[in-house]
Amino acid sequence: MADDERVGNTELFNARDFSWRLWPVLPLYPFGKRRTIRKEVIKDTIWTFDQLQGIFYVVVPIRMTVVKLDQGGLLVYAPVAPTTECIRLVNELVTEHGDVKYIILPTISGLEHKVFVGPFARCFPAAQVFVAPNQWSFPLNLPLSWLGLPAKRTQLLPEDSSKVPFADQFDYAMLGPINLGPGRFAEVAFFHKRSHTLLVTDSVVSIPENPPAIVQLDPYPLLFHAKDNASDIVADNQANRRKGWQRISLFALYFQPSALEIIDWGEVFRDAFKAPEHSKKAYFGLYPFKWQENWQRSFDALRGNGRLFVAPILQTLILNRAPSETLNWADKVASWDFQWIVPCHFDSPIKATAYQFRQAFSFLERQPVSGGGFFSSSSYPLPEEDFKILRKIDYGLNKYGIVPPAKEKT
Numbered sequence: 251m252a253d254d255e256r257v258g259n260t261e262l263f264n265a266r267d268f269s270w271r272l273w274p275v276l277p278l279y280p281f282g283k284r285r286t287i288r289k290e291v292i293k294d295t296i297w298t299f300d301q302l303q304g305i306f307y308v309v310v311p312i313r314m315t316v317v318k319l320d321q322g323g324l325l326v327y328a329p330v331a332p333t334t335e336c337i338r339l340v341n342e343l344v345t346e347h348g349d350v351k352y353i354i355l356p357t358i359s360g361l362e363h364k365v366f367v368g369p370f371a372r373c374f375p376a377a378q379v380f381v382a383p384n385q386w387s388f389p390l391n392l393p394l395s396w397l398g399l400p401a402k403r404t405q406l407l408p409e410d411s412s413k414v415p416f417a418d419q420f421d422y423a424m425l426g427p428i429n430l431g432p433g434r435f436a437e438v439a440f441f442h443k444r445s446h447t448l449l450v451t452d453s454v455v456s457i458p459e460n461p462p463a464i465v466q467l468d469p470y471p472l473l474f475h476a477k478d479n480a481s482d483i484v485a486d487n488q489a490n491r492r493k494g495w496q497r498i499s500l501f502a503l504y505f506q507p508s509a510l511e512i513i514d515w516g517e518v519f520r521d522a523f524k525a526p527e528h529s530k531k532a533y534f535g536l537y538p539f540k541w542q543e544n545w546q547r548s549f550d551a552l553r554g555n556g557r558l559f560v561a562p563i564l565q566t567l568i569l570n571r572a573p574s575e576t577l578n579w580a581d582k583v584a585s586w587d588f589q590w591i592v593p594c595h596f597d598s599p600i601k602a603t604a605y606q607f608r609q610a611f612s613f614l615e616r617q618p619v620s621g622g623g624f625f626s627s628s629s630y631p632l633p634e635e636d637f638k639i640l641r642k643i644d645y646g647l648n649k650y651g652i653v654p655p656a657k658e659k660t
Contacts, residue, residue: 265283266334267333267334267335267338268283268284268285268286268333268334268335269282269283269284269333269334270282270283270284270331270333272331272365272369275365276361276362276365278303278304278305278362279302279303279304279305279306279307279309279471280302280303280309280468284301284302284330284331284333284336285301285302285335285464285467285468286299286300286301286330286333286335286336286339287299287300287463287464287467288300288339289463291590291592291598291599292445292447292590292599294318294347295317295318295442295444295445296315296316296317296318296442296445296447296592297315297316297343298313298314298315298316298592298598298599299313299314299315299316299330299336299339299340300312300313300330300462300463300464301313301314301330301331301336301464302464302465302467302468303362304471304498304502306533307470307471307474307475307498308471308475308498308501308502309465309471309498310465310498310499310502310595310596311462311464311465311595311596311598312330312362312363312594312595313328313330313592313593313594313595313598314326314327314328314329314330314594315327315328315449315592315594316340316343317442317445317447317449318343318347318348319348319351319416319419320418320419320444322347322348323347323348323349323350323351324340324343324344324347324348324349324350324351324352325350325351325352325353325354325416325420326340326350326352326353326354326370326377327354327356327440327449328354328355328356328357328363328449328451328594329353329355329363329366329367329370329371330366330370331366331369331370332366332369332370332372332373337373340373349374349376349377350374350376350377351376351377351378351416352377352378352379352380352415352416353367353370353371353374353377353378353379353380354380354381354407354438354440355367355379355380355381355382355385355399356382356437356438356439356440356449356451357382357436357437357438357451357452358382358383358384358385358426358427358434358435358436359430359433359434359435359436363451363594364385365398367379367381367398367399368398368399368400369398371399371400371403371404372400375400377403378403378405378415379399379400379403379404379405380404380405380406380407380414381399381404381405381406381407382406382407382424382436382437382438383406383407383409383424383436384426384427384434384436407422407424407438409424411423419442419443419444420440420441420442420443421440421441421443421586422438422439422440422441423438423439423441423579423582423583424436424437424438424579425437425438425439425453425575425576425579426572426575428568428569428571428572428575428576429571429572429654430568430571430653430654431647431651431652431653431654432652432653435568437450437451437452437453438451439451439453439579439583441583441586441588445590446587446588446589446590447588447589447590447591447592447599448583448586448588448590448591448592448607449591449592450591450592450593450594451593451594452561452564452593452594452595453560453564453593454558454559454560454591454593454607454610455503455558455559455560455561455593455595455596455597456556456557456558456559456593456596456597456600456602457499457503457549457552457553457556457596457597458556458596458597459492459496459553459556460488460491460492460495461491461492461494461495462596462597465495466491469486469491469494470531471494471498472490472491472494472495472498473486473490473491473494474494474532475493475494475495475497475498475501475539476490476491476493476494476497477537478540478541479521479537479540480518480521480522480524480525480535480536480537481521481524481525481526483526496546496549497541497545497549499549499552499553499596500545500548500549500552500636503552503561503562503563504548504552504562504563504636504637504639504640505563505639505640505643506638506639507545507548507636508548508633508635508636508638509541509542509544509545509547509548509636510539510540510541510542510545511539511540511541511542512538512539512540513538513539513540515538518536518537518538519536521535521537522534522535522536522537523535525537548633548636551631551632551633551636552632552636556597557606558591558600558602558606558607558609558610559610559632560610560611560613562632562636562637562640563640565613566637566640566641566643566644567640567643567644567647567653569611569614570614570656570657571653571654571655571656571657572657573614573615573657573658573659573660574657574660576611576614577611577614577615577660580607580608580610580611581608583604583607583608584604584605584607584608585604586604587604588602588603588604588607589601589602589603590602591607614659614660615659615660616659616660644656
């Protein structure tokens with residue numbers, strides 16, 4: 251695996267290189283300023299482009315993957331914001347390896363992925379755009395061209411993966427659509443045969459112990475979440491950055507793990523007066539969180555020593571609506587001979603086998619298959635107490651008929 255990284259030099263490029271003017275369409279942090287880090291993960295073959303996104307400083311990587319085609323040219327999986335810096339880094343690959351030929355939108359529900367495809371495609375007017383079928387939008391279901399996708403060169407990925415022009419180099423498998431009441435969930439996993447690499451969007455993740463490089467370009471969110479109370483002054487060091495990252499991971503995947511308490515707002519406002527910083531950036535000193543001393547145990551259980559797993563949100567609110575369909579999809583993906591997995595979030599690349607991928611979905615089975623690898627899901631069970639808020643959300647959605655109920659495990 252190659253490991254060199256390329257990021258725009260702040261001293262050479264000005265703020266316009268990181269500017270993303272369409273941020274009001276999806277107002278996520280860091281809003282109109284998005285940095286990009288390119289990393290070569292398989293030499294002269296696969297590159298990842300990491301950016302950052304989040305809410306209330308709960309920031310995680312969002313990732314685009316670029317693959318070199320055998321006859322020259324590039325395939326782009328899940329585009330990110332096409333800032334000047336990002337496009338410059340892509341064009342460096344274009345100069346060496348050929349034009350962007352194919353752009354893939356592998357999801358139907360992830361607005362954080364969909365919103366970038368049209369603008370990115372306009373930067374590469376010769377590229378064909380392939381999107382997962384059954385796309386939808388809310389509150390109105392609009393045509394693809396109304397969502398910014400170029401009408402004359404956008405087409406749906408066919409169910410038969412042999413019908414696409416890159417079928418000799420990639421296989422793919424579609425999960426869904428899974429009915430979620432007002433919306434749907436689907437994902438298309440891509441398998442690059444020559445490099446034995448699996449590309450996925452949201453289905454599986456792995457959590458690094460330390461914050462990824464893209465998160466460390468601006469450590470403020472890490473230090474914000476490293477605080478134990480509003481009056482803390484947190485030093486910028488690697489230990490505090492790690493502490494903030496691990497708490498951010500718990501926030502992002504559980505919303506509210508068992509080790510986190512939400513403070514009464516009367517106390518929050520009183521504590522805000524004691525805060526050392528009262529700027530808008532610091533939310534005027536408001537810090538409604540209180541972590542119990544055992545929070546690290548929840549993170550260690552979640553990370554599972556770097557194992558591959560399905561995010562608790564997907565386990566509790568989405569994939570349990572279609573356990574049989576999900577397991578059939580996981581079986582098909584696990585039939586491929588991959589050695590590396592590149593998800594769109596958290597850690598990447600992940601060295602993992604097909605067996606380890608399939609084991610990540612054993613939570614959908616009444617009697618999960620035991621044995622096998624170090625990353626077996628049964629080796630690192632997620633604490634049930636950390637699912638409390640997600641179970642409560644699930645109950646409310648079912649009670650009011652907003653989403654269909656979960657189905658029985660297979």
